[in-house]
Amino acid sequence: MSALLDLQHLAVTFDAPRNTRVVDDVSFTVAAGETLCLVGESGSGKSVTAFSILRLLQPPGQIVNGRILFEGQDLLTLSERNMRAVRGARISLIFQEPMTALNPVMRVGDQVAEALTAHNMASRGEARHRAVELLEAVRIPDPTRRVRDYPHQLSGGMRQRVMIAIALACRPPLVIADEPTTALDVTIQAQMLDLIRRLQAEFGLALLLITHDFGVVAEMADRVAVMKAGRIVETGPVREILRTPSHEYTRQLLAAVPGRRSAANRAR
Amino acid sequence: MALLEVRGLTKHFVRKHGLLRPPSIVKAVDDVSFSIDEGEMFGLVGESGSGKSTTGRCVLRLIEPTAGEVYFRNENVLSFSKARMRLARRDMQVVFQDPYSSLNPRMRVGAIVEEPLVIHGMGHRDQRQARVAELFDLVGLEPDHVRRYPHEFSGGQRQRIGIARALALNPALIIADEAVSALDVSIQAQIVALLLDLRTRLKLTFLFIAHDLRLVENICSRVAVMYLGRIVEMGETRALFAQPTHPYTRALLSAIPVLDPDAPRQRIALDPSSFRRDAPLQAVGDNHWAAI
Numbered sequence: 151m152s153a154l155l156d157l158q159h160l161a162v163t164f165d166a167p168r169n170t171r172v173v174d175d176v177s178f179t180v181a182a183g184e185t186l187c188l189v190g191e192s193g194s195g196k197s198v199t200a201f202s203i204l205r206l207l208q209p210p211g212q213i214v215n216g217r218i219l220f221e222g223q224d225l226l227t228l229s230e231r232n233m234r235a236v237r238g239a240r241i242s243l244i245f246q247e248p249m250t251a252l253n254p255v256m257r258v259g260d261q262v263a264e265a266l267t268a269h270n271m272a273s274r275g276e277a278r279h280r281a282v283e284l285l286e287a288v289r290i291p292d293p294t295r296r297v298r299d300y301p302h303q304l305s306g307g308m309r310q311r312v313m314i315a316i317a318l319a320c321r322p323p324l325v326i327a328d329e330p331t332t333a334l335d336v337t338i339q340a341q342m343l344d345l346i347r348r349l350q351a352e353f354g355l356a357l358l359l360i361t362h363d364f365g366v367v368a369e370m371a372d373r374v375a376v377m378k379a380g381r382i383v384e385t386g387p388v389r390e391i392l393r394t395p396s397h398e399y400t401r402q403l404l405a406a407v408p409g410r411r412s413a414a415n416r417a418r
Numbered sequence: 419m420a421l422l423e424v425r426g427l428t429k430h431f432v433r434k435h436g437l438l439r440p441p442s443i444v445k446a447v448d449d450v451s452f453s454i455d456e457g458e459m460f461g462l463v464g465e466s467g468s469g470k471s472t473t474g475r476c477v478l479r480l481i482e483p484t485a486g487e488v489y490f491r492n493e494n495v496l497s498f499s500k501a502r503m504r505l506a507r508r509d510m511q512v513v514f515q516d517p518y519s520s521l522n523p524r525m526r527v528g529a530i531v532e533e534p535l536v537i538h539g540m541g542h543r544d545q546r547q548a549r550v551a552e553l554f555d556l557v558g559l560e561p562d563h564v565r566r567y568p569h570e571f572s573g574g575q576r577q578r579i580g581i582a583r584a585l586a587l588n589p590a591l592i593i594a595d596e597a598v599s600a601l602d603v604s605i606q607a608q609i610v611a612l613l614l615d616l617r618t619r620l621k622l623t624f625l626f627i628a629h630d631l632r633l634v635e636n637i638c639s640r641v642a643v644m645y646l647g648r649i650v651e652m653g654e655t656r657a658l659f660a661q662p663t664h665p666y667t668r669a670l671l672s673a674i675p676v677l678d679p680d681a682p683r684q685r686i687a688l689d690p691s692s693f694r695r696d697a698p699l700q701a702v703g704d705n706h707w708a709a710i
Binding site for chain 2: 343369
């Protein structure tokens with residue numbers, strides 16, 4: 151079976167003449183329905199990789215090499231017009247910060263509906279009806295009333311649910327989630343991870359999850375790719391990476407995670 | 419012996435809703451009591467809005483508490499005059515979460531670390547600069563870094579600058595308010611190692627405020643869990659993590675992602691009706707209390 155997303159030798163620079171590669175020779179695949187976690191520290195290039203896939207890099211950022219095959223088609227060869235039909239409809243993005251990603255002066259129901267009308271997936275009336283269903287799907291209580299709320303009236307966790315509803319509106323086969331729970335409290339994060347996992351099964355989504363948290367990786371990933379300084383240093387099934395990491399950097403990262411030590415060690 | 423003892427600390431904020439509606443009261447910190455022994459690293463954990471940072475700030479009187487007592491070396495700092503409080507702050511310093519916004523971008527970092535010495539009129543110029551050099555060495559910064567500006571440093575190095583500034587006056591107590599939360603995990607590990615090392619070398623006492631339970635479990639000897647302005651559970655770290663008793667602590671611990679993909683995930687949902695919000699702390703084990 152061919153992969154849903156097949157990234158080949160991606161390279162990105164931000165300083166054209168000197169060509170420092172912020173993302174350098176990055177290749178990975180995501181199969182339909184699977185979760186790939188892209189892990190790394192700040193500046194490792196994981197978010198730049200995500201933005202490159204959606205061709206959302208802002209200049210001076212520039213893709214200088216590679217192919218991004220999605221459903222067998224190289225996204226880098228598409229016209230901007232055709233690319234717009236992919237964004238949101240075939241591949242959608244969940245951002246880290248729901249407050250800045252949502253439009254503060256637009257009712258959340260309208261923002262969810264807009265995702266559908268923008269792609270001509272529904273008439274305005276249908277879209278409004280679907281928005282309620284989607285808010286219900288992401289377990290927002292009392293969705294018929296909530297569609298009329300503005301983002302500031304919702305808590306951080308509820309806003310992130312709205313973001314997820316927008317991302318799922320067109321039922322895309324692939325969702326890219328860039329640190330979707332980093333800004334949230336741990337109890338809210340747990341709810342969100344459970345929700346994403348359930349929706350993934352319900353909607354048959356493939357997930358490219360970008361995170362720096364190995365706890366999140368352990369909960370969510372089928373496979374893991376570890377990034378450092380623009381390169382993928384190790385990739386493999388989640389159990390292998392967490393239990394028998396082969397690259398020194400992966401071992402260092404795992405050792406730095408505050409985990410459960412023996413009781414003797416802990417008593418200081 | 420207790421270096422810091424907090425009794426019945428309370429901070430209420432009044433929220434005004436305009437002319438026609440009566441103001442409401444937010445009990446940000448509500449009857450909080452704990453004590454920290456000399457040389458101890460005491461963890462105060464909770465989620466956003468639990469009141470943990472407000473507690474830290476009230477101890478330093480950066481925010482004036484509504485009620486309660488804060489004994490530092492057996493003296494109630496809440497009864498101190500402004501001048502006396504200023505003196506007391508030499509002994510109680512704070513390290514903030516965000517190393518980007520807590521350093522003045524227009525000051526050279528040497529001057530940032532020297533500033534507390536200037537404010538408190540300690541030594542003359544040469545002595546102060548010698549002290550700055552000593553502090554840079556202590557926190558692992560290069561001597562020639564003093565002339566640089568904050569933007570030239572990474573997040574981890576900036577946090578070292580913030581720590582050097584907090585140590586300038588030789589304090590006894592450091593309030594570390596989410597001091598490593600904004601850092602990448604490998605940098606976080608380095609800064610935590612630095613804090614533990616400084617604690618031993620300088621005989622420091624820490625109030626370590628954090629939301630990361632895994633971290634607190636690793637470095638603190640005792641811990642208090644805050645929820646909606648109150649301490650709901652407190653005790654020796656080992657006992658509390660082995661036998662969480664309050665429903666909120668249980669829910670919180672069960673929400674932490676574990677590193678093992680095959681670990682059974684049994685999330686415990688918090689049922690607010692399963693406990694009384696105003697229940698007093700009572701002993702549930704050796705050096706272990708819960709508000710049930």
